[in-house]
Amino acid sequence: MCMPCHGTGVQVRMHQLLPGIVQQVSTVCLNCQGQGQRISQKDRCKTCGGRKIMRQKKILEVHIDKGMKDGQKIVFHGEGDQEPGLEPGDIIIVLDQQEHAVFTRRGEDLLMSMELQLVEALCGFKRPVQTLDSRTLLVTSHPGELIKPGDTKCVLNEGMPMYRRPFEKGRLIIHFSHKLKELERYLPEKMNPEQTDSMDEDLYIYADLEDCDLESRRRHRHQFYYMDEDDCASTGGVQCHTS
Known part of the structure; x- marks a missing residue:
């Protein structure tokens, strides 16, 4: 029954x-x-068949603000699956930042590498750099500004825009390297390893090179070795008489 x-x-x-x-x-x-209630066949919805649920496609527009980071979430509240008697769920978009061929992001800074010829490192250079927002920067080094291999320079306010502060930007950091292999073809050959191995190291005194400040050294010596006649008299020295 x-x-x-x-x-x-x-x-x-x-x-x-x-x-x-x-x-x-x-x-x-x-x-x-x-469901606790019955709907007659003639009163049932032709779309859902009385199940009170139907599949529907909806286009959501996702707005990415300037400066948003990898893994940051955008939430559409109440846009998830819906069922009778239950609160609708949320749709959560998680940002996945792709790698770039030139720039690497580090927080608000952008990092890139630039390889220089020797003449550019010694005599200055002008290199165009295409930015992510389709502008062209002319990175400039003036003659006399020596760029050594491994040097790192930066351009202020040319990095990533800061989140919710789009008019403030980080730095564009440039790591320099030189085309030294090409230079070796135009210079005399280096000493062979066999020649260096045959040297008697006991006959040599190793001397390490260090940076020096000639102006500072000259001022230091000038302090100790220069006195005028007034200084000599004030220190109680014997005045020299000439005939």
Whole structure:
């Protein structure tokens, strides 16, 4: 014997096992599919068939603000799956930053490498750099500004825009290297390893080169070795008389 669900969504079945012994089994109501109410066939929605749920495509426009970072999330509240009696879920967009062929991002700074010829490192250079926002920077080094291999220079306010402060930017950091292999073809050959190995190291005293400030050294010596006649008199020295 089956009993209607009476709006509960659960159908009760009664099975008589033995005289005077009855088993009661509760199952999901097949008529209302557990919803607790039945809709007649003529009143059912032609789209969902009375299930009260339908699939729908919706286009969401995702706006990426300047300066947003890898892994940052954009949340569309209430745009997820919906079911009767339940609050709709959210759609969460997670940003995945792709690698760039020239620039590497480090926070608000952009890093890049630039290889120079020897004449550029010694005599200055002008190199165009295409920015991410389609501008062209002319990176300039003036004659006399020696750029050594491994030097790092930066251009202020040409990095990534800061999040929610788009008019403030980080730095463009440039790491320099030189085309030394090409230069070796035009210079005398280096000493062979066999020649250096044959040297008697006991005959040599190793001397390490260090940076020096000649002007500072000259001022230091001038302080100790120069006195005029007034200085000599004030220190109680004996005045020299000439005949």
